Amino acid sequence: MTLIQIDGDYGESGGQIVRTALALSTISGKPFEVVDIRKGRAEPGLKNQHLFCIKALEDLCHAKTEGAFLGSTKLSYYPGQIEGKTVSIDIGTSGSISLLLQALLIPSIFSDSKVRLKITGGTDGKWAMPFDYFNNVFLPHIKKYADIEATLIRRGYYPKGGGRVEIKVKPKKEKAKIQLTEEGALIQIKGISHASLDLQKGEVAERQARTARLILNKYNCPVKISSEYSDAFSTGSGITLWGVFAKDSEIDFDNPIIVGADSLGEKGKRAEEVGKEAANKLIEEIESKAPVDSHLADNLIPFLALYGGAMKVSKITNHTLTNIYVCEKFFGRIFEVDKTKNMISTISFINK
Numbered sequence: 001m002t003l004i005q006i007d008g009d010y011g012e013s014g015g016q017i018v019r020t021a022l023a024l025s026t027i028s029g030k031p032f033e034v035v036d037i038r039k040g041r042a043e044p045g046l047k048n049q050h051l052f053c054i055k056a057l058e059d060l061c062h063a064k065t066e067g068a069f070l071g072s073t074k075l076s077y078y079p080g081q082i083e084g085k086t087v088s089i090d091i092g093t094s095g096s097i098s099l100l101l102q103a104l105l106i107p108s109i110f111s112d113s114k115v116r117l118k119i120t121g122g123t124d125g126k127w128a129m130p131f132d133y134f135n136n137v138f139l140p141h142i143k144k145y146a147d148i149e150a151t152l153i154r155r156g157y158y159p160k161g162g163g164r165v166e167i168k169v170k171p172k173k174e175k176a177k178i179q180l181t182e183e184g185a186l187i188q189i190k191g192i193s194h195a196s197l198d199l200q201k202g203e204v205a206e207r208q209a210r211t212a213r214l215i216l217n218k219y220n221c222p223v224k225i226s227s228e229y230s231d232a233f234s235t236g237s238g239i240t241l242w243g244v245f246a247k248d249s250e251i252d253f254d255n256p257i258i259v260g261a262d263s264l265g266e267k268g269k270r271a272e273e274v275g276k277e278a279a280n281k282l283i284e285e286i287e288s289k290a291p292v293d294s295h296l297a298d299n300l301i302p303f304l305a306l307y308g309g310a311m312k313v314s315k316i317t318n319h320t321l322t323n324i325y326v327c328e329k330f331f332g333r334i335f336e337v338d339k340t341k342n343m344i345s346t347i348s349f350i351n352k
Contacts, residue, residue, distance in 0.1 A: 003076060004030055006329050008037035011322035018050050019099065020302060020326040022077060023106040026061050027306075028330055028350075031078040038073075045071035049095040053103035056089050060107060060115070084113025091121030094161035094234070096128035101167070106302060108169040109146040115169045122156045123163035124194070124238045129295065130262050131155075131165060132192045132240035137260035138299055141178070144254055145307070146171050157196060157236025175351055178300060178309035179255050180291040181343070184245040189216050189282070191225035193275070195237035195265065200229045204271045208239045211275030216241070216282065237265030239275055241282045245291065259285040259293040259314070288314035290342060297344070298323045305334055308349030313342050320344070 004025075008017055018034060025032050038044045051070065054077070057063045062080035089100065097119045108115035123131040129138065135150045142148070147170040156163020193209035205227035216223045225241070245257035261281035265274045285293040290312045292300065297313040301323040304311065313320070316339055324335050324344075334348040 001031060001078075004032040004329055006032055006034040006326065008034045008073070009039040010325050012318040013038055013040040014319070014322070015047060015050055015099070016102065016298070016319060017322060017326055018046070018075065019053060019102040020323055021329075022053055022057060022103040024302065024327065024330045025077055026057055026063065026079040026082060026107040027110040029079055030330055031076070032329070033074070033076045035074045037075060043071075045073045046075065048093070049091065049099055052089055052091050052095070053100055056087050056100070056104055057107065059087050060085065060104070082107050082111045084111045084115050086116040086118065088118040089120070091119070091161065094122035094125055094156055094158040096125055097121045097123055097156075097163060097165050098129040098131065098134045101134070102299070105167070105169070108167075109142075109171055111169070111171055113171075117167040117169070119165050119167070120156070120161070121163060122158065122161045123152065123165060124155060124236060124264060125158050126264060129299070130238060130240050130264075131163075132194075133242075133260050133262055133295070136190070136192075136240070137242050137258050137293075137296060140256045140258055141296070141300060142303055144172070144174050144176050145303070155194060155196070155230035155232045155236070157232050157234040160233035162233035175307055176254060177307055178304055178311060180257065180309070180311040182247065182312070183289050183291045184247040184257050186219055186221050186243055186286060187246045187251070188221050188244045189219065189223045189241065190244065191239060191241040193225055193227045193239040195229055196232040196235050197229045198235055199237055202271075204237050204265065205229060207271035208237065208265070208275040211272045212239060212241060212279040215276060215279035219286075237271065237274065239263055239278045241278050243282060243286050257291040259291070260296065261285055261293070285314050290314040301344070302327055304344065304346055305331055305349060306351045308346045310343065310345035313344065316342055316344070
């Protein structure tokens, strides 16, 4: 059997290459081999989170693998038939739940029936999409392809994790394109500021929210940022903010315009600094006049490949270009990238 050959050292040489390849291989039925996995990193090869992706897909679609062990720099993956079922995954540490979902969500959308994912791990950590961003910025853009319900049961911070999330996915047969080329008018800013229960006495969540709100009040729209605490296994905090836009004063729920930003608390970092950092990041995204923020862009690339469309992004990152590389390994040349205008569009797409 011919395997699609993927260079794991391409672009930013990150684990996203493996996660995207796993998702696209599973829905296309095309096996692949990836070499030099995370070659440029201090600890190259597969990490635990990749192994949990693979283990979950072995359950969801009876996939077969070669080279699936910790530190492996070469992986061969052979997908099977996707089944609607309940899959439980315990990452065991603060490994990111949202990164795991980059490999599992697309196959779940292409299942023959409802999929339920019960995942334990990290909900808010470095270098990964926080749960609140996943739920309030990313998910609204893809709910036209499936009824997706994401429930946060408990937050999980570094190092112990222990966060719990449940995802229910009921596939639809919708094939609408993604059309995100104009920002529109900012009509509201929302956010969630959160912290572990042991930080409640210091009003950490409230201080993060208060600082962000003061900075964002410069915009002539409602700013609503809630504060909450969780009985987490480790001390931690963070804040996720998002701006909601509309054309002609109406929200397009098929192609929502939502840009987001976040910031994570850490030891020695004042709550006010966390709130300020997230607010300034959101301002940067809003002022870019692009309807897709830099983090959302790379997560939407596989959906552009599958359903077609166009999007203007605030910044074309190496993550985005790497995801384009992986998609075109499976489906051929389907993207056109205009770096002068930060536009990404499809010249072809798969699920017509």
